[in-house]
Amino acid sequence: xxxxxxxxxxxxxxxxxxxxxxxxxxxxxxxxxxxxxxxxxxxxxxxxxxxxxxxxxxxxxxxxxxxxxxxxxxxxxxxxxxxxxxxxxxxxxxxxxxxxxxxxxxxxxxxxxxxxxxxxxxxxxxxxxxxxxxxxxxxxxxxxxxxxxxxxxxxxxxxxxxxxxxxxxxxxxxxxxxxxxxxxxxxxxxxxxxxxxxxxxxxxxxxxxxxxxxxxxxxxxxxxxxxxxxxxxxxxxxxxxxxxxxxxxxxxxxxxxxxxxxxxxxxxxxxxxxxxxxxxxxxxxxxxxxxxxxxxxxxxxxxxxxxxxxxxxxxxxxxxxxxxxx
Ligand SMILES: Nc1nc2c(ncn2[C@@H]2O[C@H](COP(=O)(O)OP(=O)(O)OP(=O)(O)O)[C@@H](O)[C@H]2O)c(=O)[nH]1
Ligand SMILES: [Mg+2]
Numbered sequence: 001x002x003x004x005x006x007x008x009x010x011x012x013x014x015x016x017x018x019x020x021x022x023x024x025x026x027x028x029x030x031x032x033x034x035x036x037x038x039x040x041x042x043x044x045x046x047x048x049x050x051x052x053x054x055x056x057x058x059x060x061x062x063x064x065x066x067x068x069x070x071x072x073x074x075x076x077x078x079x080x081x082x083x084x085x086x087x088x089x090x091x092x093x094x095x096x097x098x099x100x101x102x103x104x105x106x107x108x109x110x111x112x113x114x115x116x117x118x119x120x121x122x123x124x125x126x127x128x129x130x131x132x133x134x135x136x137x138x139x140x141x142x143x144x145x146x147x148x149x150x151x152x153x154x155x156x157x158x159x160x161x162x163x164x165x166x167x168x169x170x171x172x173x174x175x176x177x178x179x180x181x182x183x184x185x186x187x188x189x190x191x192x193x194x195x196x197x198x199x200x201x202x203x204x205x206x207x208x209x210x211x212x213x214x215x216x217x218x219x220x221x222x223x224x225x226x227x228x229x230x231x232x233x234x235x236x237x238x239x240x241x242x243x244x245x246x247x248x249x250x251x252x253x254x255x256x257x258x259x260x261x262x263x264x265x266x267x268x269x270x271x272x273x274x275x276x277x278x279x280x281x282x283x284x285x286x287x288x289x290x291x292x293x294x295x296x297x298x299x300x301x302x303x304x305x306x307x308x309x310x311x312x313x314x315x316x317x318x319x320x321x322x323x324x325x326x
Contacts, residue, residue, distance in 0.1 A: 002059045002158045004070050011056055011147035012138035018133050021048040024108075025129075038121040039114050042128050046107030049132055053100030053139070056146065057093050069161035069241040074153060076234035081152045082145050089149055092142040099139040106131050106132035157200040163213045164318040165242045169221035169270055170249035171263050173256035175283040177201060178299040179249065180216045183309045207313045210320060215239070223261075225269055236273070244316040246270055246278040247308065260291060278316035281308050 012020075025045035063071060063086050075085035082088045110128040114121045159165070168176045184203030199269040203217040220228070220235055229237065248267040252260055264280075271278040282293035286301040295311055297304030 003156055004066060004149070005153035005156060006158075007059075008150045008154055010151055011060055011117070011143050013147075014136045014143055016054050017049060017143075020052065021045040021132065021136075021156055022129065024048050027239050035114060035116070037239045038118065039105045039111065040124040041116060042107060042125050045129060045132055046103045048293075049136055050100040050107075053096050053103065053136070055174040056143065057097045057100070058147075060089070060093060061088065062236040067158065067161040067241070067276060069238050070156075071177045072234055072238035072241060074155055075133070076231045076238065077152045078149050079234060080231045081148045091109075093146050095139045095142040096146070099135050103132050106135070110294040141313050143224040157202055159200075159202055159215055159242055160213060161242050163211060164244050164316045165213045165215060166241040166312045166316060167221065167239055167246045167274075168214060168216045168249065169246055169266070170283075171251070171256055171258040171266060172218065172222050173258075174234055174263070175251055175256075175299050176218065176222075179283065179297075179305065179308070180214050182299050182302075182305050184214060192259055199264075205309065207309070210313075211317055212313060212318075213317065215242070221270065222266075225273070225299065243274055243276050244318065245276050246274050247281050247312055248278060249281050250291055250293065251284050251285045251287075252282050252289060252291040252293075253284050255284060256288060264291075279308075279311060279315060 012268055022045055023247075025048070027039040028044040029041035032040050034039065047204055063074070066074065074089070078089050080084045082092075098249045110124055157262050168180055170176050180201055180203045185206050199217075200220075201214075203216070207216060217239065220232055220239070225233070225236075248270055250260065250263040250267065251258075254260060255320075256263075267278070267280055279295065280291075280293040282289055282291050282296045284298060285296040285303065286298040288294050293303060295308050297308050299305055
């Protein structure tokens with residue numbers, strides 16, 4: 001498994017659930033006759049409905065157990081898809097759970113009454129079906145909302161919160177992707193946050209037998225905080241949990257199209273926000289080194305790139321757990 005929402009199945013619609021429950025019930029009814037047929041239909045319809053509704057609920061991970069990275073990200077995605085965060089998801093799940101239990105209650109209520117002649121039993125069974133259908137339809141909106149959230153959440157980037165993580169930030173065009181590509185040798189995957197138009201690039205590099213994750217997030221950490229909307233800010237919160245070090249790339253030559261002062265403001269911003277080491281890296285040093293930075297490199301001239309990676313690794317200061325130590 002890669003991330004907690006990857007395996008979420010499609011949420012059925014209310015109509016699909018009702019159709020399935022009733023067609024399975026019809027089949028079950030055909031195998032019997034008289035009151036028995038009605039009873040069997042009632043049981044099958046109610047069980048299929050309640051099982052399916054319950055499965056919708058149990059297919060979701062427990063939000064309280066989620067890694068904070070994914071909880072914040074889920075909050076951002078849900079806020080985007082449903083206009084409210086994880087609380088909205090919880091509410092929809094509660095409603096669906098309620099409907100599942102209600103279908104069981106209707107079954108129990110009518111089971112006791114299904115006796116006597118077949119015609120009365122048939123009427124009662126029909127009444128029960130109508131009530132089951134009503135209950136399922138009542139959570140139709142919840143099912144739809146869950147499916148929308150599910151579609152959005154499934155596409156989350158596969159960032160492993162437990163792996164040592166180096167976040168690469170900086171204004172557009174400063175060379176973030178070039179750097180990530182250079183150190184990960186293009187082994188990086190591109191995934192997209194559902195709420196940004198740009199991709200999140202996740203690359204991996206092994207240093208001294210430890211795998212580091214490099215995350216390049218165009219569209220999120222490439223401009224001042226006040227230009228981010230609430231949802232994007234929530235995604236940045238998620239990155240705060242995942243990050244063990246941040247590299248802020250600046251382009252002193254200004255070739256990137258953004259004044260150096262603005263780039264340094266973004267750096268200050270991130271320094272204030274992230275509680276992990278934030279290193280200032282002057283890229284495009286082949287053009288200009290005219291900035292006070294922790295490191296200078298040129299990705300295109302292949303100068304200083306490995307030093308920057310080593311500095312990031314040192315800043316992460318990752319202590320692997322030693323499973324064999326007794
Ligand atoms: N001269 C010079 N150009 C560089 C260097 N590093 C990257 N570039 C160039 O700068 C341009 C932008 O590089 P990218 O790696 O796409 O920049 P980015 O920060 O990922 O940009 P966005 O994805 O738009 O945010 C490309 O044309 C690169 O070839 C460098 O060290 N020196
Ligand atoms: Mg890029």
